[in-house]
Amino acid sequence: xxxxxxxxxxxxxKISTKIILSNIFFLIPMGIMLFISLNGxxxxxxxxxxxxxxxxxxxxxxxxxxxxxxxxRFLLEEDKSKELSDLAKKIDSAFNELDKAQENxxxxxxxxxxxxxxxxREHLMPNLVRGRxxxxxxxxxxDDFISLIADIREMITHSGDTSNLILDPDLDxxxxxxxxxxxxxxxxxxxxxxxxxxxxxxxRAASSSxxxxxxxxxxKFYVYAKMLEESDYSRIKGSTETAVNEDQNFYGLYQPMQxxxxxxxxxxxxLTLAFISMLYDxxxxxxxxxxxxxxxxxxxxxxxxxxxxxxxxVDILDDLLNIRIGNYKQTFYRY
Numbered sequence: 514x515x516x517x518x519x520x521x522x523x524x525x526x527k528i529s530t531k532i533i534l535s536n537i538f539f540l541i542p543m544g545i546m547l548f549i550s551l552n553g554x555x556x557x558x559x560x561x562x563x564x565x566x567x568x569x570x571x572x573x574x575x576x577x578x579x580x581x582x583x584x585x586r587f588l589l590e591e592d593k594s595k596e597l598s599d600l601a602k603k604i605d606s607a608f609n610e611l612d613k614a615q616e617n618x619x620x621x622x623x624x625x626x627x628x629x630x631x632x633x634r635e636h637l638m639p640n641l642v643r644g645r646x647x648x649x650x651x652x653x654x655x656d657d658f659i660s661l662i663a664d665i666r667e668m669i670t671h672s673g674d675t676s677n678l679i680l681d682p683d684l685d686x687x688x689x690x691x692x693x694x695x696x697x698x699x700x701x702x703x704x705x706x707x708x709x710x711x712x713x714x715x716x717r718a719a720s721s722s723x724x725x726x727x728x729x730x731x732x733k734f735y736v737y738a739k740m741l742e743e744s745d746y747s748r749i750k751g752s753t754e755t756a757v758n759e760d761q762n763f764y765g766l767y768q769p770m771q772x773x774x775x776x777x778x779x780x781x782x783x784l785t786l787a788f789i790s791m792l793y794d795x796x797x798x799x800x801x802x803x804x805x806x807x808x809x810x811x812x813x814x815x816x817x818x819x820x821x822x823x824x825x826x827v828d829i830l831d832d833l834l835n836i837r838i839g840n841y842k843q844t845f846y847r848y
Contacts, residue, residue: 558838558841558842560677561677561834561837561838561841562838563621563622563675563676563677564676564677564678564681564686564690564834565831565834565835565838566617566618566621566622566676567622567672567673567675567676567677567678567694568676568678568693568827568830568831568834569614569617569618570611570614570615570618570619570622570624570672570676571669571672571673571693571694571827572610572614572827573607573608573610573611573613573614574611574665574668574669574672575669575698575701575820575823575824576603576606576607576610577604577607577608577611577665578662578665578666578669578698578701578702579701579820580600580603580604580607581604581646581658581661581662581665582662582701582702582705582816583600584597584600584601584604584650584658585655585658585659585662585705585709586705586708586709586712587600588653588655588658589655589709589712589713590712601650604646608639608643608646611639611643612639615639619639621675621676622671622672622675622676623671623675624637624638624639624668624671624672624675626638628675629671632671632674634667634671636664637664637667637668637671639668642661642664642665642668645657645660645661645664646661649661662702662705666698666702669694669698670694673690673694673695678690678693678694679694683759683763683833683837684755684756684759684762684763685756685757685759685760685762685763685770685833686756686763686830686833686834686837687756688752688753688755688756688759689752689756689774689826689827689829689830689833690830691748691752692749692752692753692756692822692823692826693823693826693827693830696745696748696749696752697749697819697822697823697826698823699744699745700741700745700746700749700785700819701816701819701820701823703737703740703741703744703745704741704812704815704816704819705816706737707737707741707792707812708809708812708813708816710733710737711734711795711805711808711809711812712805712809714726714727714730714733714734715801715805715808716805717730718730718801719805724801725799725800725801726795726801731795731796731797732796733796734792734793734795734796735792735793735795735796735797736796737792737796738789738792738793738795738796741785741788741789741792742789745785746782746785746786746789749778749781750778750782753774753775753778756770756774757770757771757774757775763833763837764833764836764837764840767829767832767833767836769829769832770829770832770833773825773828773829774825774826774829777821777822777825777826778822780818780821780822781815781818781819781821781822784811784814784815784818785815785818785819787811787815788811788812788815791803791807791808791811795808
C-alpha cells in the first residue's frame with residue numbers, strides 16, 4: 514500500500530483511534546527494547562550465578578588436593594599409620610562433600626557423561642575419581658597418587674571452564690579468580706612435589722659419604738626455588754595487588770576485601786619467601802645447613818598457609834559475585 518493510501522485511511526479515522534494507534538506503534542518498539550534489556554540482565558545474573566557454582570564445586574576439590582598430597586607424603590614415612598588413617602577419613606569426607614556438589618551443581622557445570630566426553634575428560638566423573646582414590650589407597654603406589662592428584666587438578670580446571678569463572682568480566686573478581694582457580698592450586702601442587710622430593714633428597718644426603726646433597730639434588734632445589742618465586746609467588750602477589758586496587762572501580766570499595774585479602778596474603782608471603790630462601794640455600798650452599806625436620810616444617814607451614822589464603826580469597830570472591838548479582842536484580846526490578 515502506498516503512503517498516499519495509508520494517509521487516506523488515517524484521515525478517515527477518529528482522533529481517539531489515531532491516538533490509540535500512535536501509542537501502540539510507540540509501545541511496540543519500547544516493549545521489544547524492554548524485553549531485550551530484561552533478557553540481558555537475566556543472562557548476566559545466570560552468568561555470575563554459574564561462577565558461584567564453580568566456587569561451590571571447587572571447595573571439596575581443594576580439600577582433596579590438600580589431603581591426598583599429605584597422604585602421598587606420609588606414605589613415604591615409617592610408622593605413620595595413625596596419620597594415614599586420619600587423612601583417609603578426611604579424604605572420604607571430602608569426596609562426600611564432592612558428591613553433594615555434584616548433585617547440586619554437576620549438571621550446571623557439565624560434570625556429566627556428555628559434558629566431559631566432548632572435552633576428552635570422561636575420566637573425571639566424581640565416582641570414577643573416587644574409585645581411583647580407593648585403588649591408590651589400596652596399592653600405596655606413588656604413581657597412582659600422582660595420577661589421582663592430576664585428575665583433581667583437571668577437575669578444578671573443568672569447573673573453571675564451565676562455570677564462567679575464567680571469563681569473569683570485572684577486574685577485582687577476575688584477579689581473585691586467577692588466584693583461586695589457577696595460581697594457588699598450581700603452587701599448592703608444586704609445594705607438595707617439593708616436600709616429597711626434599712624428603713628423598715635429605716635421605717640421600719644422610720647416606721652419602723660427606724652428608725651433603727648431590728649436585729643433581731642441589732640443582733633441582735634451585736630450580737624449584739626459581740619456579741616457586743617466579744611462576745607462583747610473583748603471579749600471586751601481582752594478582753592480589755591488582756584485585757585489591759581495582760576493587761574501587763566495581764560497585765565501590767568492599768571493606769572486608771580491603772582488610773582480609775592483604776592480611777591473609779601477608780601471612781602467605783612471609784612463609785613463602787622464607788621457604789624460597791631455604792630452597793635457594795639448599796641449591797647453592799656447599800654444606801647442608803638445615804635438618805629434614807626444619808625443611809618439612811617450613812614447607813608444610815607454607816603449603817598449609819596457601820590453603821588458608823585460598824579459602825579467604827574464594828570467600829571474598831563469593832561476596833563480590835553476590836554484590837554483582839544483587840546489583841543486576843535491582844536494575845531488573847527498576848524496569
